[in-house]
Amino acid sequence: MRLKGKLAVITAAGSGMGKAAALLFAREGATVCVVDYSEKNAQATVAQIKSAGGQAHAVIADLMSETECRRIIHDSAKHMGGIDILWAHAGEPGPGGFEGLDMNAYQHAMDLNVRSAVVSVGEVLPYMRQRQGGSVLFTASISGLVGSQFSPIYSLAKFGIVGLAKSLALSMGPEGIRVNVVCPGLVDTPMLPGFLSRGGDAALAEQNKAKFVASIPLGRVAQPEEVAKAALWLVSDDASYVTGVALPIDGGFTSR
Numbered sequence: 178m179r180l181k182g183k184l185a186v187i188t189a190a191g192s193g194m195g196k197a198a199a200l201l202f203a204r205e206g207a208t209v210c211v212v213d214y215s216e217k218n219a220q221a222t223v224a225q226i227k228s229a230g231g232q233a234h235a236v237i238a239d240l241m242s243e244t245e246c247r248r249i250i251h252d253s254a255k256h257m258g259g260i261d262i263l264w265a266h267a268g269e270p271g272p273g274g275f276e277g278l279d280m281n282a283y284q285h286a287m288d289l290n291v292r293s294a295v296v297s298v299g300e301v302l303p304y305m306r307q308r309q310g311g312s313v314l315f316t317a318s319i320s321g322l323v324g325s326q327f328s329p330i331y332s333l334a335k336f337g338i339v340g341l342a343k344s345l346a347l348s349m350g351p352e353g354i355r356v357n358v359v360c361p362g363l364v365d366t367p368m369l370p371g372f373l374s375r376g377g378d379a380a381l382a383e384q385n386k387a388k389f390v391a392s393i394p395l396g397r398v399a400q401p402e403e404v405a406k407a408a409l410w411l412v413s414d415d416a417s418y419v420t421g422v423a424l425p426i427d428g429g430f431t432s433r
């Protein structure tokens with residue numbers, strides 16, 4: 178078991194990659210706090226973990242609220258008796274395009290993708306210090322590694338996350354806290370059609386998906402479990418000398 182006895186918090190763990198990771202981390206011996214604003218999804222993830230013999234707690238919060246981003250950390254620490262691992266995974270595609278930008282949509286994207294991570298990670302560091310170390314993981318995207326004509330604001334936010342992770346890796350390394358980022362390409366989750374169509378219909382999403390897939394060397398989108406396995410490696414002691422890394426999990430998309 179690669180996370181035996183570890184105490185992990187994962188945000189946006191009611192669905193997609195976060196859920197896949199919550200199930201996997203629990204199978205690998207971690208106790209997991211499943212953070213999500215959908216109580217139904219969070220409880221379903223917890224129930225699945227428990228029925229497989231694992232340990233988990235649901236922490237319901239809207240991460241658009243700064244106060245809630247702080248509370249999830251303190252509530253998780255109370256549930257579990259400490260925190261070793263935080264995967265700050267919550268995010269959203271944000272507005273497409275740039276000219277005529279809706280500043281409310283801009284702010285929403287920055288608050289969920291960037292501020293929620295900044296606030297919750299700031300809050301978790303003292304808990305990790307208490308345990309003489311820890312592992313923080315962020316979620317960026319291929320749009321945090323290369324520019325995106327399709328999603329300039331998303332790209333702005335995700336480049337920011339990579340910069341934050343690299344900076345924290347420098348400052349937290351001496352305290353035994355590693356900080357890394359996963360940068361997924363297209364992943365088959367409920368978020369994907371909305372990202373691809375940006376308010377358009379399912380047919381547009383399929384059309385854009387086909388175009389995108391044609392430029393992926395492995396020729397397909399990822400399954401959430403494939404990202405969860407990379408996340409497991411990064412947060413576990415198997416990656417004990419890895420910090421400040423932004424790992425593409427993109428079927429080779431950013432290799433060109």
Ligand SMILES: NC(=O)c1ccc[n+]([C@@H]2O[C@H](COP(=O)([O-])OP(=O)(O)OC[C@H]3O[C@@H](n4cnc5c(N)ncnc54)[C@H](O)[C@@H]3O)[C@@H](O)[C@H]2O)c1
Nearest residue numbers: 189191192193194214239240241267268318363364366368
């Ligand atoms: N799916 C992709 O193709 C893809 C690719 C690269 C990066 N990402 C990133 O992955 C992360 C999540 O994506 P996913 O595909 O696993 O998503 P998903 O749609 O499967 O799940 C998102 C979860 O977040 C929860 N959520 C949404 N807003 C919230 C809020 N304000 N407060 C609390 N919970 C909230 C939802 O209830 C849902 O359970 C985001 O950071 C996204 O930018 C996704």
